[in-house]
Amino acid sequence: MPDKDIVLAKVAAIQRCLRRIKDGTGLDPALLDELDAQDIFVLNLQRAIQSAIDLGTHVIASEGLGIPETIRGNFILLEHAKIITKTLSGEMGRKWGHIPFIPASSSVSPEVFAPSSFPVPPRSSPRNLRHPKVSPSACGVSNLPSPPRRASHEGG
Numbered sequence: 001m002p003d004k005d006i007v008l009a010k011v012a013a014i015q016r017c018l019r020r021i022k023d024g025t026g027l028d029p030a031l032l033d034e035l036d037a038q039d040i041f042v043l044n045l046q047r048a049i050q051s052a053i054d055l056g057t058h059v060i061a062s063e064g065l066g067i068p069e070t071i072r073g074n075f076i077l078l079e080h081a082k083i084i085t086k087t088l089s090g091e092m093g094r095k096w097g098h099i100p101f102i103p104a105s106s107s108v109s110p111e112v113f114a115p116s117s118f119p120v121p122p123r124s125s126p127r128n129l130r131h132p133k134v135s136p137s138a139c140g141v142s143n144l145p146s147p148p149r150r151a152s153h154e155g156g
Contacts, residue, residue: 001062001063002058002059002062002063003058003062006055006058007055007058007059010051010052010054010055010058011055013047013048013051014048014051014052014055017044017045017047017048017051018044018048020040020044021040021041021044021045021048024036024037024040024041024044025037025040025041049096052092053071053074053096056074056075056078056084057074059078059083060074060077060078063081065077065078065080065081071092071093071096072092072093072096075088075089075090075092075093076089076093
């Protein structure tokens with residue numbers, strides 16, 4: 001059985017996001033020409049969608065409905081269990097179903113989903129966390145002060 005507190009929290013988050021969109025845009029598409037209104041709309045829409053997906057995932061896990069491989073799979077499992085309608089499942093699957101589903105607790109590494117043309121460095125090496133050194137002139141920037149030099153320590 002789904003945890004009532006989790007369900008209520010997710011529903012409240014969705015309602016809060018939708019209210020923020022309404023307050024920030026007045027539901028007027030002409031206002032979306034303003035950058036602040038665009039930010040409010042996009043950020044809160046993304047949050048609402050993620051909360052809806054999280055809610056569905058919680059229900060699927062708590063009811064033991066299966067393990068989806070995509071977000072569309074979430075909607076299909078919920079539809080088969082008669083939790084959402086076939087119409088809603090189809091609409092949500094068409095809009096968001098192409099995204100691979102990676103649960104927050106997953107042990108799947110992001111390398112699995114990285115395009116081959118953009119290799120992801122292994123996580124194990126701390127050197128991979130450093131940014132490559134690029135000179136300001138290589139970026140088209142000039143006349144920047146040089147960074148301070150570290151004092152060298154010679155042990156004896």
